[in-house]
Amino acid sequence: MSLDNGLMELAVASAVGHEQAAADLALRLRLPLQQADSPLAELLLCLDEQGLSLRSTEVDAPGAAGQGAVRVDFVGGSQAHRRQFGGGAGQMVARAVGIRGAVRPSILDATAGLGRDAFVMASLGCEVTLLERQPVIAALLEDGLQRARAAGGEVAEIAARMQLIHCDAITALRDWNGAVPQVIHLDPMFPHREKSALVKKEMRLFRPLAGDDDDAPELLAAALQLASHRVAVKRSRKAPAIAGPAPSAQLKGQSSRYDIYGKKRLD
Incomplete structure (x- = not known):
């Protein structure tokens, strides 16, 4: 999915054990499905044991490599x-x-x-x-x-x-x-x-x-x-x-x- 006039790309990825849920989400949102450890998109919507998060794949970006990934957490x-x-x-x-x-x-x-x-x-x-x-x-x-x-x-x-x-x-x-x-x-x-x-x-x-x-x-x-x-x-x-x-x-x-x-x- 291209965002902001094509300047960024978004895809869905998952941790082990969450592949089917990620595939279902990608289908629903009409997004490509990629590997979390080798993504091609600039933004990843990642599904893991902590839930859904949005992160950047840029090395120096906030949220990159799972550090500071944005998720909705009402519990803690x-x-x-x-x-x-x-x-x-x-x-x-x-x-x-x-x-x-x-x-x-x-x-x-x-x-x-x-x-x-x-x-x-x-x-x-x-x-x-x-x-x-x-x-x-x-x-x-x-x-x-x-x-x-x-x-x-x-x-x-x-x-x-x-x-x-x-x-x-x-x-x-x-x-x-x-x-x-x-x-x-x-x-x-x-x-x-x-x-x-x-x-x-x-x-x-x-x-x-x-x-x-x-x-x-x-x-x-x-x-x-x-x-x-x-x-x-x-x-x-x-x-x-x-x-x-x-x-x-x-x-x-x-x-x-x-x-x-x-x-x-x-x-």
Whole structure:
């Protein structure tokens, strides 16, 4: 699969014992299947005992040779730390979507990415529907959710409140026929900033996949049409607001902010 105007190639590989699952994934994503120890592609989607990961085959690249490979992990690592010590309902994302007291709105995260913000919202008791249009990112996210559900305990309970749909968000919002979400969360990616949910090494791997969300104004318009109570848009602190109506409120952190478009009070 060629990415970013043919500048990078992507393939699927597996560890011993995971060959059939990798072959099935390659078929589903319409990607070539290669050997992990002698890949031809610049990016590899690798399946092993730890789950699915994305890594670069460039020797000096972040994620190369399995070091720092990007995977979705809701069970351990930074997500576990954030779940336990991240500040609960005091976190900016929680305040932005209206979590307070006993209020737990239904949320649609229309730019799910690696699911980190969605996991925080679900960990605080919200039912969250996640939309992701990029098939490889959606596959990584689904793999992380499956492992979280299999882990049992609190993490499985949180993952049970997260439903992933692989689709184009704008089309999905315009044609929505399910329960109307009270809040829609957006975190679009733009050329002038790094997506705040991704650290630097991940940006190098994900930029060819995700590209830039040049259709963010259309996404915001569709979100405002569908959400019953509010839309919360995550931005870098100094970035301009998305073209369209002005936000009714803002929450600012050290490096990012939320533009909030209120429609109705959450009770």
